[in-house]
Amino acid sequence: MVPFLDLKAQYAEIKEEVNAAVMDVIESCQFVLGDEVRAFEDDFAAYCNSDHCVALNSGTSALHLALLALDIGPGDEVITVSSTFIATVAVIKYVGATPVFVDVDKDSWTMDAKLIEEAITPKTKVIMPVHLHGRVANMRAICAIAKKHGIQIIEDAAQAHGAQHNEKRAGSFGTIGCFSYYPGKNLGAYGEGGAAVTNDAKLAHKMRVLRDWGQEEKYHHIIQGYNARMDGIQGAVLRVKLRYLDKWTEARRAHAALYDELLSDVDCTVPLVTNDRHVYHIYSVLVGERERVQQALSIVGIGTNIHYPIPAHLQGAHADLGYKNGDFPITENLSTKFLSLPMFAELSDDQISETVYGLRKVING
Ligand SMILES: Cc1ncc(COP(=O)(O)O)c(C=O)c1O
Numbered sequence: 538m539v540p541f542l543d544l545k546a547q548y549a550e551i552k553e554e555v556n557a558a559v560m561d562v563i564e565s566c567q568f569v570l571g572d573e574v575r576a577f578e579d580d581f582a583a584y585c586n587s588d589h590c591v592a593l594n595s596g597t598s599a600l601h602l603a604l605l606a607l608d609i610g611p612g613d614e615v616i617t618v619s620s621t622f623i624a625t626v627a628v629i630k631y632v633g634a635t636p637v638f639v640d641v642d643k644d645s646w647t648m649d650a651k652l653i654e655e656a657i658t659p660k661t662k663v664i665m666p667v668h669l670h671g672r673v674a675n676m677r678a679i680c681a682i683a684k685k686h687g688i689q690i691i692e693d694a695a696q697a698h699g700a701q702h703n704e705k706r707a708g709s710f711g712t713i714g715c716f717s718y719y720p721g722k723n724l725g726a727y728g729e730g731g732a733a734v735t736n737d738a739k740l741a742h743k744m745r746v747l748r749d750w751g752q753e754e755k756y757h758h759i760i761q762g763y764n765a766r767m768d769g770i771q772g773a774v775l776r777v778k779l780r781y782l783d784k785w786t787e788a789r790r791a792h793a794a795l796y797d798e799l800l801s802d803v804d805c806t807v808p809l810v811t812n813d814r815h816v817y818h819i820y821s822v823l824v825g826e827r828e829r830v831q832q833a834l835s836i837v838g839i840g841t842n843i844h845y846p847i848p849a850h851l852q853g854a855h856a857d858l859g860y861k862n863g864d865f866p867i868t869e870n871l872s873t874k875f876l877s878l879p880m881f882a883e884l885s886d887d888q889i890s891e892t893v894y895g896l897r898k899v900i901n902g
Pocket of ligand 1: 696
């Protein structure tokens with residue numbers, strides 16, 4: 538038996554600390570925002586090498602409020618990728634702007650920077666790269682293009698806590714970096730959670746106002762706002778877990794290296810290895826006949842997943858954008874071949890060997 542993800546194993550390691558932190562919040566009755574959330578904001582901003590962190594109720598809210606803070610709205614275009622979780626695209630539509638997709642690079646599986654300039658129009662206001670699976674997109678090239686054209690960058694770093702590109706942390710390249718703390722993420726809350734990081738004090742302030750019904754002062758609503766505040770309990774849990782994140786990330790990276798090595802004689806494509814710090818939120822391989830492979834693994838008790846089976850441009854919810862099959866060949870090809878293998882810090886070498894043994898048997902025969 539190899540589960541795809543085992544959150545109970547992680548809880549067992551931190552049970553006493555996390556229980557005490559949660560009890561402290563309950564005793565203090567600071568259930569929404571409060572001291573623990575403020576302290577977590579300071580800790581996470583420092584972790585990302587950013588000046589400010591605004592704690593929110595989800596990664597979706599982080600992306601949404603980032604767009605609002607930059608005054609993105611109807612008539613504006615946001616360049617992003619279709620090979621992502623639906624939230625990346627949904628938020629662009631929430632603010633009335635238009636998502637414009639570019640294909641991903643066939644090796645890194647992230648935004649292909651070479652395709653960005655031909656997608657830029659006078660309406661382009663933001664580039665929103667996605668650090669898919671925990672690998673930072675090619676931010677050196679993306680930042681250079683954004684600078685040349687005077688376009689802002691919002692990073693979707695929902696899957697990339699602590700990932701690095703050229704020694705720089707995910708979330709710290711763009712104007713605003715957005716994170717999710719959904720429970721299964723590398724840094725996961727015990728419920729929903731998210732945050733936006735930035736070096737711009739004015740944008741941080743605006744996102745704090747937006748998350749709290751547009752009020753700077755109680756019942757004085759200066760702009761249209763939202764309820765997007767982080768719970769006190771989530772701040773406390775995340776503060777405890779942040780202290781373990783680097784240890785857990787190194788474990789994930791070691792698991793990935795072992796997968797890479799053991800899969801070398803299996804007919805599948807493993808994630809590209811570079812000098813960057815990939816944090817392997819997801820360890821996905823490319824396989825043919827994916828349904829057959831996934832089913833065979835399931836029969837022998839090996840949990841897998843697919844991130845993601847239908848690209849955003851082919852989702853029914855985005856039919857209004859007018860894209861069709863064939864528009865983004867690399868994205869479409871990846872979506873038919875991605876197979877995510879078990880990946881979490883507490884995974885054992887034996888479980889990795891068992892997974893690879895299963896894969897080898899079903900693929901190589
Ligand atoms: C790439 C990406 N963007 C955005 C989100 C949205 O985050 P949340 O689920 O916290 O709203 C997620 C989370 O699943 C994600 O993986």
